[in-house]
Amino acid sequence: MNIFTEKKIFLDSETVAEQLRSRRQELGLKLEKIAKEISINFKYLEALEKGNFNLLPAGVYGKNFLREYAVYLKIDYRPLVKMFEKETAGSNQRQQRELFSKQVVKAHHLLAMPKIIKSIILVVVVGICLFYLSYRLKQITAVPSLNIQTPADNLITKEKSVSVTGIAEAESQLIINGESVISDTNGSFVKEVDLKKGINIISITAQKKYGRSATIKKQILVE
Template structure:
């Protein structure tokens, strides 16, 4: 009887060992199959054509170099700050005063370089949009990386799904008195910055942009249309005569021309600021001279 019991127990142990081996083999096969499927999914790539179209800044620089002029000369001709022109060429759009003025500067610069100004404006809009999307994606990536890799090293701890910085000894010792002093200091700094900006805005010359007429224009017409845009708070003068503008600062004026050289002076000035002046020289030739030529 004892021998039979031993044999039965041995058979049971052998059956259990075989069952365990089969289960291990199944788990290993399932794991290998999952790895294969993951590898297949990772190796599926979509090919996209990369556009070789030059960026806006490269186009502007190339066109300017073909005309063999420096950026300072262009700024003097167009009456646009050299800093703004350099920002357009380098793609550093954060240095431009605003989207409206940036588009007007780009339009004037492209026309002066004999480029398609409409295409230049389209390229500008596309690059600004791509820059904004890239910045947002980069910020999200940095936040995720900080959450995963630098939580414990930088003194951060997770509370639920958020990443919260651990309170330091300095924060724990931050008394109400120190808080009041810091609050007053921040208010004083903000007040100084605000007053400085107001004073600068009051005394700095207003922005002035003139589209037509072109620089050094030669024509046989007896009238010319002068239009452009300036700050809404600025008063406009054309040859010393006041000119009205709309709510956005746009103005249009028709002037009579005389034979020979005509100088048109457009000036914009705020109440206490320095004037910003743009001059256009228009040469009117008689019909007889144009016919002989």
């Protein structure tokens, strides 16, 4: 009876890691052998014996590893699990305090930066914003690109129609002789235009939604 009581007091006075390590050494067992027999990675058993609980998998896995290891060593795992929960809770609180301290230090360093460095950073940020805004404004207000591939300038033909082909700036509205023409995703388009005898003027316009337009006119003589 006395021996049991002394053993219990001894265990309660030690950490989880110390109890596991002491019991294993008392039994004369190697950690590598135990890892193979209970199918738990050696590094996790080592973490348990060294008290590095932050190296264990998150959630209930750490507790399960502890329980299996304790059962193998013939230690009552229930008080060990309670101690494990207390020790890990304290470790988590320390980590949170350390993280908070680091954030406070970073904020302090930022506030302690020389004013000239802060001014330079502010100028750079404002400059980047202004550059982006001017670039976007230029895109919106610029004349859309428009390239007519056919027909050629001042074409003379006997045909009653002609194919108008070309490439306009993507997403611009295309109009040929007052009719809307749909282009593909690359801006390419094809439109068959009827011709009459004499001089024919074909007007091709690319219009941006919120910007300017570009117009090209082709003159065709039908004999």
